[in-house]
Amino acid sequence: MAASFMQTILIPIQAELPQLLGASRDDTAWVITVTLLVSAVCTPISGKLGDMYGKRRVALVLLMILVAGSVICALSPTVVPLIIGRGLQGAGMGVVPLGISILRDAVPPHRLGSAIALVSATLGVGGALGLPLSAYVTENFDWHALFWLAAVISLVALILFAVVVPADTVRNGGRLDLIGALGLALGLVGILLAVSKGNQWGWTSPATLSCLIGGVVVLLVWGVYELRVTNPLVDIRVSARGPVLMTNLASIAMGFALFSSSIVFPQLLGLPTQTGGLGLTLLSASFVLMPSGLAMLAMSPVAGRLERRLGPKPLLVAGALLIALSYIGALAFDLDVALVLVFNILIGVGIGLGYAAMPTLIMQAVPRSETGAANGLNTLMRALGTSIAAAVVAVILTESSVAFGDVMVPSSAGFQAAFACGLAAAAVCAVIAFFIPKPKPHPEEQASLPEGVL
Numbered sequence: 001m002a003a004s005f006m007q008t009i010l011i012p013i014q015a016e017l018p019q020l021l022g023a024s025r026d027d028t029a030w031v032i033t034v035t036l037l038v039s040a041v042c043t044p045i046s047g048k049l050g051d052m053y054g055k056r057r058v059a060l061v062l063l064m065i066l067v068a069g070s071v072i073c074a075l076s077p078t079v080v081p082l083i084i085g086r087g088l089q090g091a092g093m094g095v096v097p098l099g100i101s102i103l104r105d106a107v108p109p110h111r112l113g114s115a116i117a118l119v120s121a122t123l124g125v126g127g128a129l130g131l132p133l134s135a136y137v138t139e140n141f142d143w144h145a146l147f148w149l150a151a152v153i154s155l156v157a158l159i160l161f162a163v164v165v166p167a168d169t170v171r172n173g174g175r176l177d178l179i180g181a182l183g184l185a186l187g188l189v190g191i192l193l194a195v196s197k198g199n200q201w202g203w204t205s206p207a208t209l210s211c212l213i214g215g216v217v218v219l220l221v222w223g224v225y226e227l228r229v230t231n232p233l234v235d236i237r238v239s240a241r242g243p244v245l246m247t248n249l250a251s252i253a254m255g256f257a258l259f260s261s262s263i264v265f266p267q268l269l270g271l272p273t274q275t276g277g278l279g280l281t282l283l284s285a286s287f288v289l290m291p292s293g294l295a296m297l298a299m300s301p302v303a304g305r306l307e308r309r310l311g312p313k314p315l316l317v318a319g320a321l322l323i324a325l326s327y328i329g330a331l332a333f334d335l336d337v338a339l340v341l342v343f344n345i346l347i348g349v350g351i352g353l354g355y356a357a358m359p360t361l362i363m364q365a366v367p368r369s370e371t372g373a374a375n376g377l378n379t380l381m382r383a384l385g386t387s388i389a390a391a392v393v394a395v396i397l398t399e400s401s402v403a404f405g406d407v408m409v410p411s412s413a414g415f416q417a418a419f420a421c422g423l424a425a426a427a428v429c430a431v432i433a434f435f436i437p438k439p440k441p442h443p444e445e446q447a448s449l450p451e452g453v454l
Contacts, residue, residue, distance in 0.1 A: 252381050
C-alpha cells in the first residue's frame with residue numbers, strides 16, 4: 001500500500017508543479033518520469049538480490065530507501081532534489097514483488113492463494129486511497145505535506161516489516177551479475193524513455209527513435225549475454241518457459257487494460273459539462289474512483305477461495321473478461337457518474353482477480369530459489385503495459401482534442417477510442433491466459449503450491 005501510494009501522490013498537483021517549483025514544464029515532467037524509470041530498472045534487480053541474500057533483508061533496505069526518498073521530497077524547495085527523492089521512491093517500489101515472494105516462504109500452502117490475493121489487492125487500495133487523500137492534503141495544506149505523509153506511511157511499513165516478517169529461510173547466494181544489471185538498465189531506460197516521452201518529443205524525432213532502437217538493440221545483446229552467464233540476473237531459459245512467458249505477456253495486456261481506464265475516467269469526471277465531461281472537482285472525482293480499489297480488497301478472500309478450487313488460470317481469464325465487459329458497457333452507454341462508478345468497480349474486481357492469479361502462475365513454474373527474480377520480472381511486465389497505455393491513450397486523446405475557449409480538451413470520440421483500446425487489451429489478455437500451459441514444477445516445488453492449483 002505504501003509503495004502504490006507513491007504512484008498517485010503527485011496527481012493532484014502535477015499541472016501546478018512548474019509554478020510551485022519555479023521550473024519549466026519539461027523539467028518538472030521528470031518528477032513523474034524518473035519514478036517510472038528507476039522502478040522499472042530496480043524491480044527485477046531487487047528480486048534477484050532478494051533470492052541471493054534474503055528477501056526480507058533486501059525489502060527492509062528498499063523500505064528505508066522509500067522513507068529517505070519521501071523525506072528528501074518533503075524538504076525539496078526546487079525541482080532537482082525533488083527528482084532525486086522521486087527516484088529513490090521509484091527504487092523502493094521493488095518491495096512489491098519481494099513482498100509477494102516472501103509469502104511463498106512464510107505462509108502455509110493452504111493459505112498462500114488468499115495471501116497473494118490480499119497483498120495484490122493492496123496495490124489497488126494504496127492507489128485508490130492515495131488519490132482522495134492527496135487531493136484533500138493539497139487543498140488544505142502545503143504540497144510538501146504530501147511527502148511527509150508518504151514518509152510516515154513508509155516508516156510504519158518499515159517498522160511492521162521488521163517486527164512481523166520472519167527471517168529468510170531460502171537464499172541461493174552467489175554474486176550479482178553487474179554487467180547484466182547494467183545492460184538491463186540501459187535497455188529499459190531507452191525503451192521507456194521513448195514510450196513516455198514520445199508524445200512530447202515527437203514519435204519520429206531522432207531522440208525518440210534513438211532511444212527506442214538503442215534500447216531494443218541493447219536488450220537483444222543483453223539476452224544473448226544472459227544465456228551465457230553462470231548466475232544471470234534474469235534466467236532467460238526459465239523466463240522462456242511457456243507458463244512464465246505467456247503469463248508475462250498477459251501481464252502486459254492487463255497492465256494496458258488497467259491504465260486505459262485510469263487515464264480516461266479521471267479526465268472524463270473532471271472535464272466541464274459543456275465539453276461532455278461530468279464537471280466534478282478532483283476530490284469528488286477521487287471518491288468516485290476510490291471504490292474500485294476497495295473492490296479489489298473485498299474480492300481478495302473470494303479470489304483466494306476460487307484459486308484453491310479452480311486454479312489461477314481460470315481466475316486470470318475471468319478477470320480479463322470482466323474488464324472487457326466493463327469496457328463494452330462504457331462504449332455502449334452514455335456515461336454519467338453512476339455508470340463510471342459501476343464500470344470502474346467492475347474493472348477493479350477484474351484487476352483483483354488477475355493480479356491474484358499472476359504471481360501464483362509464475363511461482364508454479366519457477367524454482368523456489370528464483371521466486372523473487374521471477375516476480376520482479378512479472379511486475380516489470382505490468383509496468384511496461386501501463387507505460388504503453390499511457391503513451392497510446394495520450395496520443396489518442398491529444399489527436400482527438402477539440403477547442404474549448406483557449407484550451408484543447410479531449411473529445412468524446414477520443415474517450416471512445418481509448419475505451420476501445422482498453423477492450424482490445426483485455427480481450428488479448430483473456431486469449432493469452434486461456435492458452436497458458438500447465439506448469440511442470442520440480443518435485444520439491446509441489447509442496448509449496450496452493451492446494452488445487454496443480
